[in-house]
Amino acid sequence: MPHIIIEHASNLPVPTTDLVTCVHQATERTNLFDNSTIKTRSQSFEHFKVxxxxxxxxxVQAHLIAxxxxxxxxxxxxxxxxxLKTLxxxxxxxxVHPYDLIPEVYRKN
Structure with missing residues (x-):
């Protein structure tokens, strides 16, 4: 834990792998988690309006055990x-928005 989910526009000016690495390493730098438990992934959106x-x-959504x-x-x-501002x-x-997962209902294998 945590699950770090990056939602982003498909027209990124940097490779998606750089974005994922940047966010993952930033999460590690907080020293809030056992680094081996951090899971980071991204999802691109082709259609969006800003x-x-x-x-x-x-x-970035950070799903954390409460x-x-x-x-x-x-x-x-x-x-x-x-x-992100450096990238x-x-x-x-x-x-960025951290979300608490309810431990009584969260399940994993």
């Missing part, structure tokens, strides 16, 4: 957002 003057978007403090979630959000310019809409 505000005028913007090239596209990157939205129990992290607000400060820890803020650290994760800020670290990932800062990393993409201000023409891109960037956002």
């Amino acid at each position: 505000q005028a003057g913007k090239s596209g978007f990157v939205h 129990g992290r403090s607000e400060e820890q979630k803020q650290l994760l959000s800020e670290t990932i957002l800062s990393a 993409l310019d201000s023409n891109w809409l960037l956002s």
